[in-house]
Amino acid sequence: MSFAFDLYVDRSSWLHRLDPRTKLAFVVVSSVLLLSFSYPFVSAAFLLGVHAILWSGKVPASRLRWAWQRMWPITVLILVLWPIFYPQGDEVLWQVWRVRITTQGLWQGLGTALRVDALAFAFLVLLFSTDQARLVRGLVKLGLPYEWGLTLAIALRYLPTLYGIYATVSEAQQARGWVIGEGKFVQRIKSYLPILVAVIVTALRLADNLALALAARGFQSGARRTYLRELKLGPVDKVCLPLFAVSLIVFLIVRFRYSLGVW
Amino acid sequence: MVEDLHYAYPPLTPGGEQIPVLKGVNLRVQRGEFLALMGPTGAGKTTLCLTLNGILPHLMGGIFEGKVVVAGMDTRDHGPGEMSCQVGLVFQDPESQLFNMTVEDEVAFGLESLGLSSSEMEERIAWALEVVRLPGLRKRHPLQLSGGQKKRLAIATVLAMRPQVLVLDEPVTGLDPLGRHEVLSVIEKLKREEEATVVMVEQDAEAMMAWADRVAIMERGRLVLEGSPRQVFSQVESLHGWGLAVPQMSELAHLFNRRQGASFHFLTEDEACSALTGELQSNTQYPISNIQYPVSFEHSPAVKVEDLWHRYDDAPPALAGVNLSVEAGDFLAIVGQNGSGKTTLVKHFNGLLRPTHGRVLVGGQDTAGQSVGQLARKVGYLFQNPDHQIFAPTVWEEVAFGPRNLGFSEREVAARTTEALALFGLEDQADTPPAVLGYGLRRQVTLAAVWAMRPQVLALDEPTVGLDWRSSRTLMEEVTNLNRQGHTIILVTHDMKLVAEFARQVLVLDEGRALAYGPTRQLFQQEAILRQAFLAPPPITALARRMRSYGLKGDSLTVEEFYQEYMTLRRLSRRDEG
Numbered sequence: 001m002s003f004a005f006d007l008y009v010d011r012s013s014w015l016h017r018l019d020p021r022t023k024l025a026f027v028v029v030s031s032v033l034l035l036s037f038s039y040p041f042v043s044a045a046f047l048l049g050v051h052a053i054l055w056s057g058k059v060p061a062s063r064l065r066w067a068w069q070r071m072w073p074i075t076v077l078i079l080v081l082w083p084i085f086y087p088q089g090d091e092v093l094w095q096v097w098r099v100r101i102t103t104q105g106l107w108q109g110l111g112t113a114l115r116v117d118a119l120a121f122a123f124l125v126l127l128f129s130t131d132q133a134r135l136v137r138g139l140v141k142l143g144l145p146y147e148w149g150l151t152l153a154i155a156l157r158y159l160p161t162l163y164g165i166y167a168t169v170s171e172a173q174q175a176r177g178w179v180i181g182e183g184k185f186v187q188r189i190k191s192y193l194p195i196l197v198a199v200i201v202t203a204l205r206l207a208d209n210l211a212l213a214l215a216a217r218g219f220q221s222g223a224r225r226t227y228l229r230e231l232k233l234g235p236v237d238k239v240c241l242p243l244f245a246v247s248l249i250v251f252l253i254v255r256f257r258y259s260l261g262v263w
Numbered sequence: 264m265v266e267d268l269h270y271a272y273p274p275l276t277p278g279g280e281q282i283p284v285l286k287g288v289n290l291r292v293q294r295g296e297f298l299a300l301m302g303p304t305g306a307g308k309t310t311l312c313l314t315l316n317g318i319l320p321h322l323m324g325g326i327f328e329g330k331v332v333v334a335g336m337d338t339r340d341h342g343p344g345e346m347s348c349q350v351g352l353v354f355q356d357p358e359s360q361l362f363n364m365t366v367e368d369e370v371a372f373g374l375e376s377l378g379l380s381s382s383e384m385e386e387r388i389a390w391a392l393e394v395v396r397l398p399g400l401r402k403r404h405p406l407q408l409s410g411g412q413k414k415r416l417a418i419a420t421v422l423a424m425r426p427q428v429l430v431l432d433e434p435v436t437g438l439d440p441l442g443r444h445e446v447l448s449v450i451e452k453l454k455r456e457e458e459a460t461v462v463m464v465e466q467d468a469e470a471m472m473a474w475a476d477r478v479a480i481m482e483r484g485r486l487v488l489e490g491s492p493r494q495v496f497s498q499v500e501s502l503h504g505w506g507l508a509v510p511q512m513s514e515l516a517h518l519f520n521r522r523q524g525a526s527f528h529f530l531t532e533d534e535a536c537s538a539l540t541g542e543l544q545s546n547t548q549y550p551i552s553n554i555q556y557p558v559s560f561e562h563s564p565a566v567k568v569e570d571l572w573h574r575y576d577d578a579p580p581a582l583a584g585v586n587l588s589v590e591a592g593d594f595l596a597i598v599g600q601n602g603s604g605k606t607t608l609v610k611h612f613n614g615l616l617r618p619t620h621g622r623v624l625v626g627g628q629d630t631a632g633q634s635v636g637q638l639a640r641k642v643g644y645l646f647q648n649p650d651h652q653i654f655a656p657t658v659w660e661e662v663a664f665g666p667r668n669l670g671f672s673e674r675e676v677a678a679r680t681t682e683a684l685a686l687f688g689l690e691d692q693a694d695t696p697p698a699v700l701g702y703g704l705r706r707q708v709t710l711a712a713v714w715a716m717r718p719q720v721l722a723l724d725e726p727t728v729g730l731d732w733r734s735s736r737t738l739m740e741e742v743t744n745l746n747r748q749g750h751t752i753i754l755v756t757h758d759m760k761l762v763a764e765f766a767r768q769v770l771v772l773d774e775g776r777a778l779a780y781g782p783t784r785q786l787f788q789q790e791a792i793l794r795q796a797f798l799a800p801p802p803i804t805a806l807a808r809r810m811r812s813y814g815l816k817g818d819s820l821t822v823e824e825f826y827q828e829y830m831t832l833r834r835l836s837r838r839d840e841g
Contacts, residue, residue, distance in 0.1 A: 006364075010402060133364045154362050160406060161358060165651070171615050172652040177639035177668030177716065194664070197654035201698050205650065209359035215318050216352040216360075217420060221344030223378035228371035228388075230381060 006156075007063075007127040014236055015057025015129045020138030022237045022244075023126045029244045029251075030122035034115055036255040040107060043114035050121045059128045067124055075113045082109030132156050134229075141231050154210070162203060169198045268329035270310060270319060281326055284310045286484035288329075292428070295458045299471040299492075302481035303506040303731040304703050308464045309355075311481070312430050315462070316350035317343045334427040348377060351421030355433045357413035361405035366397065366416055369405055373424045391423035394457070395449050410601055411442025415449055422453075429453065431463045435470070437728045439601040439757050441797045443470075450474075466731055468508045469802060472496055472530055480505065497528055506733030511760070511802045514822045522826075532806050539829065543813040544836045563627045565591040565720050565751040566612055566642075571621035573607055573775075580619070581607045583775040589768070591719070594743075594752045596766035596783070598759070599796055603772040605755045609722045612753070613642040626719060640669055643718035647725045649705040650698075658700075658708055659684070659693045665716040683715040687741065703734035710738065714745065721745060722753040727761065739765055760801045763787065763820040771796050784818050 010016075034043060054064060082105060089104030126135070133153060140149035170180060173194050180191050233241070254260050270285040284307045292298050302308050313319040317338035320327035331338040334349045354360050363369040370391055374384045392398045395415040400408070408416060414434050421429065434450070435443045447470060453459040454474070465471050471478060471492065478495040480488040482505045488495055496502070499509050499517035509517075512535050516527035529535040568587040574580045582604045589595050597605045610616040611623045614635040623630045625641050646652055655661035663680040671679070684690050687707045692700060697708045706726065713721065723742065727735035743765060746752045754766060762769060762783060769786045771778040773796045779786055787793070787800040788808075799805070803825050804818070811817035814832050819825035 131364060133368050153364070157362055157364060168646065168648075169651045171610070172644075172646045173654075174635045175613055175615065175639055175642075175644040175646070176652065176665040176712065177636050178664075179636055179668075194654045198651060201653070202648075202650045206356075206359050209354060209356050210362060211322070212313070212318055213354060213360035213362065215322055215343040216316060216347055216354070217373035218344055218347040218376035218424065219372075221347060221376050223376065225375055226378045226380065226384075227375055228368070228381055228384050 006132060007124070008131045009059055009063055009128055010131070011058040011060075011129075013056070013058040013129070015053065015059070015125075017234060017236075018129070018240070019231055019233050019237045020126075020130050020134050021142060021231070022233070022240050023130055024138060024142070025241060025244045027122050027126050029248050031119065032248060033251050034118050034122070036251055037260075038108075038111050038115065040111040040114050043111065043118040046118045047114065047121060050118070050125060053125060054121075054128065057125075057129055063128055067121070071117055071120060075117055078113040078116065079109050082112055134231075137227065137229070137231055146225065158206070161206070162199070165202050166195065166199050169195050169202070173198070268311075268314060268331060269326070270307075270314060270328070271326040272310075273323065273325045283326075284484050285314070288481075288484070288486055290479065290486060292460060292462060294427075294460055297454050297461045297463070297474060297476045299475035299478045300462060300464045300481060301466070301468070301471065301478060301507060303733060305483075305701055306481040307484045308481055309432055312352060312432050312462070312464060314338065315428070315430050316346040316352050317341060318352070344376075347373065347421075347426070348424050349427045350430055351424060351426035351428070352430045353414075353417050353421055353432065353434060355436060357410070357417050360417050360420070361413060364404060365401065366392070366403050366405060366408075367401040369416060370420050370423050373420055377424065387423045387425070391419040394422060394453065395419040396445070409442060410438045411445040414438065414442070414446045418446075418449065428460045428462060431461065433464050433466065436466065437725075439797075440799070441600050443757075444797075447474075466508065468496065468510045472510045472513075480507065493528065493530055496530060506731055508732035511822055512806070515803065515806075515825065518822060518826050532802060532809065535806055536809055540810060540813055542833050542836070543810075543829075544839070563591070564588040564624075565593070565626065566753070567624040567627075568608070568611070569622045569624070571608070571611065571623060572619045573604075573611070573616060574619045579775075581775050582611075584621070585772075585775070585777050587770060587777065587780065589720075589751060589753065591751055592746070592749050593768055594746050594766050595754070595768045595770060596762040597753065597755045597770045597772060598757065598762060598798060599772035599778075602774075603796070604775040605772055606724060607775075608772065609644070609724060609753060609755060612638075612720065612722055613644050614638040615644075636668070639665070639716060639718070641718055642720045642722060643713040643716055645710060645713050645721070645723045645726055647728060649702070649709040652709055652712070653697045653705060656696055657694050658689055658697050661697050661708055662689075662712045662715050665712055669716060679715045679717070683711040686714070687711040703730055706730060706734070706738065710741065718750070720751045720753065722755070724755045725757065726754070727756065727758060735761075759798065763801050763804060771798070784820060787820065788818055 030046070034046065051064070083101045084099060086105040086108055087100040087102065089102030091103040092100055093103060093106070094101040130138075136149045136153045139152070140146055174180065178191070178194060180195065181188055182191065268285050268288040269283070271281040271283040273281065288311060300308050300311070310319065314331050315333060319325065321342040327339075333346065336346065336349055338346060361369055363372060367388060370388045371384055374387060379387070389398070392401065395418050397412060397415055397419065400412070405413060405416060418429075418431070418434070431450070435446050438446065450461065450463070451474060454461060463475075475492050478490065478492050479486055480495065480502070487505065488498060488501065496510055496513045497516070499513055502509050510530060512530055512532065515535060516529050519525040519527050527538055529538050566587070566589040568585055571582050571585045572580055573582040585604070585608060597608065599605055607616060611618060611630070612625060614630050614633060617631070625638065630638060653661060655664060659680060662683050663676050666676045666679045684693055687710060689704070689707060689711055692704065697705060700708065710726070721742070726738060730738065739761060742752055742754070754761070756762060766783050768781065769783050770780045771786070771792060778796055779789060779792045787804050793799060803822050804820060807815050807819040807825055808817040815828055819828060
């Protein structure tokens, strides 16, 4: 089991040093771009750009391979199925019975597949290069109440712990001759009961202790909370943010004023 | 510091009764003092700790009488938020108090709450991590740390807040010997170099005897005994009466005093050695017998392991070529540091893990091709944490769960359950939800539940962790009884006293390899092997070894054994003189 459900790779690069708020802005602008323009070349260019960013941001190739390994099944699925279920268009390449493959269908399939990949990578830029603590700090800085941010951070932190408890409890019940996940649907659901109850009871004990630990560390002591690492916008952030704002306006104008970008 | 303190927890159910825990505690701790707080489970030690920084009554309510004053601050007027800079409280469970993503953030959390500047924080974080000997791990995830490192980090998190008093609730419980040593040496350093005031709850009498300036014993919400370690630990009978452990050396002194009318009051091996050797003549040494591997293939072993390898994912092998043959009816202890492969090995016996290479045979049959369910009939496995198996609405249901899973008739299930409850003294709790019982009883329930399945082989994974001396004795005696009835017992533990007293064979694992395997008595003679696995024999064995030049065989496993051998020798040497 990996020690955390975390995509973050600790490196020292301009991308890692970028303020999480800037990267959040990047995700927003990219999403607008990708959702507005369905031309395959837009998504393709975006993907190329993102890979260049990740490469210069020292995100290891193994991470990118990992991402593509998870993405290619859905990519292939879209590439194959889209043309089959999109028979419109004049240029028929191939027809058997009622299945028509058209050039347009192929292009649309390619466009959609690339778009899905590109959207995923827009988020991955953020997740590969921002540790969860900084991400939560960014959200809090953008106005999320600190308690919510802390709750989110703690939830992320304890996911692997809960998974570990779940694994141990299933083993403990199996060792008592309990069979999990067999039989009909209802039976199968029921077979998880002895595990869930023990997991929940253990989790509640954990939560109780966590509350005490927070109190022992002066949580809500009344003092104004400070932070070890204040988020500060660096020179790169100061270039990026206005650039994002301008791009966002340009995208919207091109898309809606001139109705470009879609078939 | 604590004056006439009474405390009752609020009722568990609305309209229920208050649960009185502290019944008039008076306690003073001097600046720079190291106070050991000891007592059986349920005595109120943790509750007392929680009152010291105002968590009680501020966070939990309940009835609070008397007062607690720390560094001039009365907890009735100051909540845990303010008190946390005066009293650093470290809890027992490391998992719940390390809730950040990195070591650095973990230490910073308390300082951020205090509203310190980031340069001040930097300084304190660096200092605190230095004190607990964890510098260089700042960017690590707390989950990546070892048990000992987690506990030290937990200490650093409150240390950084510069409290006047450090309160540690069982900081070494559940750690392997190496982790214990790491944590204890940090606490010792704090005491020596930082002159910290420490209140430490601990079950281990040996460690507290060596370290504490003062020992206070709590029982049923009251302080019943207080004084220097020498004063307190010489009260062997009272301590045993309260269900508490006593250092082996005081136990030995007590034995001589009671049976021979001696007036020994030694506490350490050195003192014992000089007190006892006077009566003996220097003598020829017994040679240390070399370990003989128990190889007896004519019988069919209960568990047989042949060249077992196990590898999790891409990690280095957790088990690398282990061979083992456990006789039916034997009592085997598996020892070694965490990560040495103990649990991995035992999980192969009931099929929870499958060999990457090699074979495991239970009752002569290869476990390959048998499901976990099938193996559950033959091998019972008691998990370390009772809460990982407790789920049923009543104790009765909990115990009946296993036999029912094995497909026995309701009559048979009922018979077995009734018998199990009787055997483990749980009849009165039959209708109670097991989750609300105390830790010791929850442990008993899980043992009863495993026993009700009547497995030939019973594997116990650190069953005594978190139990006080009496509960852990009771448990071990029950296990010994099962062993006498013919059950093969496999015990995973870090407690060498238990191993010495109860196990007949010992397997020492180190980094997935069997470092040694043999009879307990012979194994505890192999100092080099033990040291390699960072293990040490119990104090009484160490003492016997030191006295080998006086004719002792040097292989005593219990205080009683040592006493008998010593008396025989003394009679002999008196006869020679006379």
